[in-house]
Amino acid sequence: MHGYWSWDWANSYERIERLDLDQKLVKTAAPHGLYGFRKGQRFYFLNVLEELDQPGEWFLDRTSALLYFWPPPRSPGVDARSSKGVKHDPPEILLSVLARPLLKLADVAHVTFSGLVFEATRGNAVEIQGGAQNRVAGCLIRNLGNNAVTIHGGTTTAY
Numbered sequence: 001m002h003g004y005w006s007w008d009w010a011n012s013y014e015r016i017e018r019l020d021l022d023q024k025l026v027k028t029a030a031p032h033g034l035y036g037f038r039k040g041q042r043f044y045f046l047n048v049l050e051e052l053d054q055p056g057e058w059f060l061d062r063t064s065a066l067l068y069f070w071p072p073p074r075s076p077g078v079d080a081r082s083s084k085g086v087k088h089d090p091p092e093i094l095l096s097v098l099a100r101p102l103l104k105l106a107d108v109a110h111v112t113f114s115g116l117v118f119e120a121t122r123g124n125a126v127e128i129q130g131g132a133q134n135r136v137a138g139c140l141i142r143n144l145g146n147n148a149v150t151i152h153g154g155t156t157t158a159y
Helices: none
Strands: 002-007 010-013 016-020 025-028 058-061 065-070 102-106 113-114 117-121 126-130 133-139 140-144 147-153
Touching: none
Parallel strands: 102 126, 113 133, 117 140, 126 147
Antiparallel strands: 002 010, 016 025, 058 065
């Protein structure tokens, strides 16, 4: 489930531990959101077939290994079958099952990544642990599941 559980500026994703349909109760699994839960806050379910109701949404049936996906609409314009013969490429669809970071640095020094595109992971794009004077500069970071760059420890690290 995804929601703004306590404040409208703090969102998080929560795993469901148990659904009690009789009591209409959803129990979330630890660890829980940073600010707890407050009644009346907005949330929605992810990866539920019954909730698939608009373009860009998907459902993964892990038991059968089937992905149900409602693709976004094509760009407006002349249809490829029209008399004008103008072709439009289908929309780009990215699918990542990678839960790890795209780049992980541990206790290295004087390393710079510049002008790269970090894209399509369910985890962080870049993780830096320890080290000194490492840089991620002028890079395009997009379509991630978590954070762009995380830095733990180290000295004189910049991005």
